[in-house]
Amino acid sequence: MKIGIVCYPTYGGSGVIATELGIELAKRGHQVHFITYAQPMRLDRFQDNIFYHEVEQPHYPLFEFPLYSLALAGKIIDVIRYEQLDILHVHYAIPHAISGYLAKEILKEEKNVQLVTTLHGTDITLIGLEPTFLPLVKFSLDQSDAVTAVSKFLADKTVTGFKTLHEPIVIPNFVDTKLYYRMECTKIRSQIAPNGEKILMHVSNFRPVKRIVDTIYIANEVLKTMPIKLVLVGDGPDRAEAERVSRELGIHEHVRFLGKQNALPEILSIADIFLMPSQSESFGLAALEAMACGVPVIGTNLGGIPEVITHSENGYIAELGDIKRMAKYAIDLLNHPRRWQEFSNKARQRAVEVYDISLIVPQYEALYESLVKN
Numbered sequence: 001m002k003i004g005i006v007c008y009p010t011y012g013g014s015g016v017i018a019t020e021l022g023i024e025l026a027k028r029g030h031q032v033h034f035i036t037y038a039q040p041m042r043l044d045r046f047q048d049n050i051f052y053h054e055v056e057q058p059h060y061p062l063f064e065f066p067l068y069s070l071a072l073a074g075k076i077i078d079v080i081r082y083e084q085l086d087i088l089h090v091h092y093a094i095p096h097a098i099s100g101y102l103a104k105e106i107l108k109e110e111k112n113v114q115l116v117t118t119l120h121g122t123d124i125t126l127i128g129l130e131p132t133f134l135p136l137v138k139f140s141l142d143q144s145d146a147v148t149a150v151s152k153f154l155a156d157k158t159v160t161g162f163k164t165l166h167e168p169i170v171i172p173n174f175v176d177t178k179l180y181y182r183m184e185c186t187k188i189r190s191q192i193a194p195n196g197e198k199i200l201m202h203v204s205n206f207r208p209v210k211r212i213v214d215t216i217y218i219a220n221e222v223l224k225t226m227p228i229k230l231v232l233v234g235d236g237p238d239r240a241e242a243e244r245v246s247r248e249l250g251i252h253e254h255v256r257f258l259g260k261q262n263a264l265p266e267i268l269s270i271a272d273i274f275l276m277p278s279q280s281e282s283f284g285l286a287a288l289e290a291m292a293c294g295v296p297v298i299g300t301n302l303g304g305i306p307e308v309i310t311h312s313e314n315g316y317i318a319e320l321g322d323i324k325r326m327a328k329y330a331i332d333l334l335n336h337p338r339r340w341q342e343f344s345n346k347a348r349q350r351a352v353e354v355y356d357i358s359l360i361v362p363q364y365e366a367l368y369e370s371l372v373k374n
């Protein structure tokens with residue numbers, strides 16, 4: 001098939017999933033066309049069957065606001081027309097599903113491209129619910145030929161929040177467990193924790209929903225009982241506040257901000273516990289990547305997180321903001337190496353048996369095939 005993929009190319013789970021999906025589809029012999037405003041982060045090497053089409057922003061003095069949605073629709077029209085796409089798969093509803101619908105409608109006499117929309121998170125749980133966007137999101141979902149959601153939680157939220165005509169199909173996020181596995185990284189480990197300290201880790205874009213300041217408070221509690229290092233990977237708006245709090249608590253020497261990193265499997269491999277204290281998380285891809293590297297996750301009881309982590313088996317679930325409990329879970333695991341090892345094995349096992357790329361990508365392929373046939 002000829003498949004167009006529209007996504008945000010920057011750091012963030014939806015862009016990662018869209019890019020990894022495209023790469024895997026290309027490996028399976030499909031022709032994949034990425035349509036975005038910049039080269040997707042993980043599309044960093046040549047691969048056969050992959051094409052990249054950059055959306056250019058028109059600059060004109062009259063346009064006080066950039067017209068990205070229209071520029072994107074225009075580029076999609078070009079790609080559908082000249083590349084004869086069978087499928088247009090848009091990731092994150094705003095504005096991609098709306099631009100996709102517009103392009104499909106404009107070309108409907110010429111080419112019947114099938115529009116697939118994948119919902120990822122705040123497009124449904126937060127920004128999509130704003131009165132300005134709600135009718136647009138609902139319309140574009142009802143007009144899509146298929147809508148998928150990355151968790152059962154998100155599918156349910158879509159139906160209740162948008163009264164959509166159809167329930168989204170749940171196709172969960174995935175990880176390539178051949179790339180994400182626990183490796184021996186003694187050098188990085190000894191650089192970060194030179195005295196053999198245990199390592200707590202968090203990876204995100206440091207937006208307020210991620211509650212990274214909670215990770216500082218959790219580390220502060222754990223530090224009262226044992227030496228540890230807290231490693232924060234990523235960057236974003238809440239970094240300054242996290243740094244301020246760690247100084248205020250006097251624990252900044254035990255907190256390392258690594259910034260944005262590409263070598264995630266290596267870095268995750270040095271973690272003993274992964275923290276996900278999010279206030280909203282439709283799935284929690286970062287937690288899944290950690291699990292694939294054998295890292296037990298302590299997360300909140302919100303959104304799709306409990307679908308990924310099995311409490312008391314491969315990680316722990318706590319209430320939002322319950323710092324003491326999350327710290328207690330971490331201390332417990334770190335003090336019991338045998339239990340930690342069991343959790344670590346089970347985390348890896350769940351990633352391999354439920355969420356491996358080889359199990360999930362065929363679900364998208366089957367969906368495309370059924371749409372093209374019909």
Ligand code: GMT
Binds near residue numbers: 008014150283
């Ligand atoms: O929804 C967002 O705000 C951003 C989005 C993204 O592009 O990273 O994140 C969501 O999609 C990821 C991939 O499906 C999920 O793993 C994240 O849980 C989800 N984020 C939220 O729900 C806050």
